[in-house]
Amino acid sequence: SYELTQPSSVSVSPGQTARITCSGDVLPKKYARWFQQKPGQAPVVVIYKDSERPSGIPERFSGSSSGTTVTLTISGAQVEDEADYYCYSVADSYGVFGGGTRLTVL
């Protein structure tokens, strides 16, 4: 089965750039998405098709892809960006989430 690997935690100060990586063999073949989840809430898509940003998501969120790794970048992270972030992709007719990264902004 396929796996997506993320760091368990990332910590930055407000205004700094946060980068969260996600690695997996399926990523050169299929698009990745990034979900943001805050406590007690359903996840929200912040990046789709590796680097596209849905309407309503702040411009400080961006995504990139290189080989077997995709990266979520939050430029000038805000306190309200503190959340869990999950990468997601598909392979062989099933979906796979990364283990999630807890982003701390303080």
Place this chain on the structure above:
Amino acid sequence: QVQLVQSGSEVKKPGSSVKVSCKSSGDSFSRHTISWVRQAPGQGLEWMGGTVPIFGASHYAPKFQGRLIIIADESTNTAYMELSSLTSDDTAVYYCARDRNLVTTIGDYYFDDWGQGTLVTVSS
């Protein structure tokens, strides 16, 4: 934006089954994939399976093969997830989620819109 409304919380005994519903308010129900994702307390997100109503096809994560059934009722725009042989490890919030795009590739289970979640507690 489509709304996905799920059925209410459930408490189940070990060994039993649970069935959760997900009603979509949007149109073109049959041409959008629907996935089921769960999250155990304090844990990450886990894709369980999905369905493509227009093709009558469902796919399941290997972990759930044999005890998970996902179906869609096009007459009521409702998807269902039934998980059997429950254990305490199945205690989780279960979400349905739908792709905003019309299906183009069977098996590509992406999603944008989420239901509110249904808490399933398995306890003796």
